[in-house]
Amino acid sequence: MDKRRLLAEYGKKICGEKLVIGAGGNISLRNEDRVYIKKANFNMAEGSVEGYIDIDLTEKYSLNKELSSETPLHIASYEAREDVKAVIHVHSPFMIAVAHKVTLLRSTSYEFDCILKKEVPSLEYIQPGSEDLASAVGVDIKRGANAVLMKRHGAVSVGDSIEQAYLRILALERACITFLHSS
DSSP: OOHHHHHHHHHHHHHHTTSOOTTOOEEEEEETTEEEEEBTTOOGGGOOGGGEEEEETTSOOOOOSSBOTTHHHHHHHHHHOTTOOEEEEEOOHHHHHHHTTOSEEOOOSHHHHHHTOSOEEEEOOOOTTOHHHHHHHHHHHHTTOSEEEETTTEEEEEESSHHHHHHHHHHHHHHHHHHHHHO
């Protein structure tokens, strides 16, 4: 399937799960030396392939009006581990709430163990879109995290496919809801 079409499909699913509103959040796919990523200010609920562009990882990119402000976070995730082929970033209020309560989210269920596989670190607030945030997320991904919580911001998940990254962000959402209801 065309990469942009796949992103459009999953972007719509992310919106359907209410993990983002409006033009918030972003998703990307890596295919060898190319990354396909959501454009800035694009509402994924539209489901249009026109909302996604690609960049060449072998060339120096510069942030522009068209690229998502979180492009550095996506690139850092791909650079952190070779197995990362997809990145999803959302702004779930449940994830933000849990990020304020823990420094490390431990297993809340068997589902957590099977899908997320590892504890989820929580970062202190770092300016969204910054190289500092990208670097901090990259460090946790490199250490083996499959998802990272970010205070006042949301979360990111990674996977070897868009399907796996999507299941991980859904599992993280459910783990955060479970955590909040049980604490």
